[in-house]
Amino acid sequence: MPLPPGLELSAAGDDNRPVRQLVRDFTAKHVMPVAADLDASPRFPAEIYREMAKAGLFGITVPEELGGAGARALDYLHVMEGLSFGYASVADQCGLVELVGTLLTKHGTPDQQREFLGPLLRADRFCAYALTEAGAGSDLRGVSTRARPDGDGWILDGEKVFIHNAPVADFATVLARTGDSYSVFLVDLDANGVSRTYREHKMGQRASQVGGLAFESVRLPAGALLGGLGEGFTLMTSVLARGRLGISGLSLGISRAAITAATEQAETRTAFGRPIGANQGVAFPIADAAAEYRAAFLLAEDAARRLDQGQEDAAAACSMAKLYASEACVRHADMAVQVFGGSGYIQGYLPERLYRDARITRIYEGTSEIQRLIISRWLMDTRGGTR
Numbered sequence: 269m270p271l272p273p274g275l276e277l278s279a280a281g282d283d284n285r286p287v288r289q290l291v292r293d294f295t296a297k298h299v300m301p302v303a304a305d306l307d308a309s310p311r312f313p314a315e316i317y318r319e320m321a322k323a324g325l326f327g328i329t330v331p332e333e334l335g336g337a338g339a340r341a342l343d344y345l346h347v348m349e350g351l352s353f354g355y356a357s358v359a360d361q362c363g364l365v366e367l368v369g370t371l372l373t374k375h376g377t378p379d380q381q382r383e384f385l386g387p388l389l390r391a392d393r394f395c396a397y398a399l400t401e402a403g404a405g406s407d408l409r410g411v412s413t414r415a416r417p418d419g420d421g422w423i424l425d426g427e428k429v430f431i432h433n434a435p436v437a438d439f440a441t442v443l444a445r446t447g448d449s450y451s452v453f454l455v456d457l458d459a460n461g462v463s464r465t466y467r468e469h470k471m472g473q474r475a476s477q478v479g480g481l482a483f484e485s486v487r488l489p490a491g492a493l494l495g496g497l498g499e500g501f502t503l504m505t506s507v508l509a510r511g512r513l514g515i516s517g518l519s520l521g522i523s524r525a526a527i528t529a530a531t532e533q534a535e536t537r538t539a540f541g542r543p544i545g546a547n548q549g550v551a552f553p554i555a556d557a558a559a560e561y562r563a564a565f566l567l568a569e570d571a572a573r574r575l576d577q578g579q580e581d582a583a584a585a586c587s588m589a590k591l592y593a594s595e596a597c598v599r600h601a602d603m604a605v606q607v608f609g610g611s612g613y614i615q616g617y618l619p620e621r622l623y624r625d626a627r628i629t630r631i632y633e634g635t636s637e638i639q640r641l642i643i644s645r646w647l648m649d650t651r652g653g654t655r
């Protein structure tokens with residue numbers, strides 16, 4: 269499906285045109301032809317991820333000397349948007365690798381980087397990022413997974429739910445209680461005492477494998493501790509903004525796919541002797557969506573620049589970008605269903621999948637309500653953001 273030229277954003281400038289072209293070509297060749305099949309018979313498309321690794325689409329902001337692309341958060345945003353235009357699940361894998369790759373880059377020892385980061389970026393080993401538990405989602409202070417010292421290592425007990433890649437990952441970064449504080453551990457998922465408890469059947473993004481992990485007296489070596497003891501929340505906070513920026517890109521890709529499909533349908537489907545798009549009732553919602561898409565993209569690019577420059581308000585800016593883009597993409601997918609009429613509700617037509625794929629963007633990486641909490645607290649702390 270051709271990209272409506274009107275949706276092309278140039279605000280990022282020419283310097284990231286090669287990245288946009290790379291991801292556009294990759295998506296057209298490797299993602300779009302298989303997206304509908306992956307949705308219908310959800311499986312883990314390892315072969316696509318190996319191609320992504322070869323193309324340099326894993327670890328976009330990880331320095332080149334550690335095996336990444338050494339690019340900016342701004343480029344990462346565009347990669348997420350471009351992949352998600354083809355299929356959100358594929359973008360989500362890129363986002364997960366970016367998150368865990370950034371954690372290992374910022375906090376990993378050289379040994380941990382050798383053991384986990386290199387194989388992760390080459391797609392030789394797949395990862396999971398395991399925070400959530402049955403009693404701890406938005407409020408992670410409810411985490412009850414516990415690591416207690418044992419000799420020079422640790423013993424891990426607990427259970428995680430809703431974990432992306434849990435059914436297929438080779439290792440996980442696991443948030444656990446260590447006494448009164450929290451720490452992050454690198455856990456080999458083939459170790460004794462680890463089980464993959466179940467695989468979820470989800471509404472959308474169905475090629476993303478999500479499930480549970482249980483840890484029963486899992487012996488961890490001393491080198492499993494990532495960062496300092498008791499620094500679990502600091503570690504997580506250090507990557508949250510980047511994760512949210514990524515989801516804003518993923519949401520934008522869904523929006524563009526919805527707007528593109530709706531535009532084509534408005535031009536080609538006829539009713540009452542003329543294209544349906546000749547009716548303002550059909551055309552204007554598409555126009556509104558296009559304006560929102562551009563606004564969301566500019567907001568996200570602004571957040572990416574603040575992240576790249578290490579500005580103090582980058583985290584709040586990324587929360588704004590995620591909030592706005594995710595809420596918008598759910599509206600845009602709904603708009604596309606409406607423009608398609610009955611076929612928009614039928615499996616095999618793109619809007620039906622986009623509608624299901626969009627909905628989770630308002631929930632994971634912090635719900636919309638949690639983003640509003642972060643933004644409003646930041647506003648109050650900085651007295652209107654003027655400090």
Ligand SMILES: Cc1cc2nc3c(=O)[nH]c(=O)nc-3n(C[C@H](O)[C@H](O)[C@H](O)COP(=O)(O)OP(=O)(O)OC[C@H]3O[C@@H](n4cnc5c(N)ncnc54)[C@H](O)[C@@H]3O)c2cc1C
Binds near residue numbers: 406429631
């Ligand atoms: C497909 C999928 C993939 C996921 N992948 C991962 C993963 O890889 N790793 C991982 O660790 N987790 C993952 N999660 C978990 C996800 O991050 C959580 O589901 C999410 O953070 C919300 O937590 P919860 O489900 O416990 O909802 P709750 O925290 O119970 O929230 C329920 C509702 O209450 C609202 N709420 C809660 N507190 C407040 C408040 N203070 N003010 C206003 N409203 C509030 C929430 O916004 C929400 O609407 C995934 C979830 C899904 C569905």
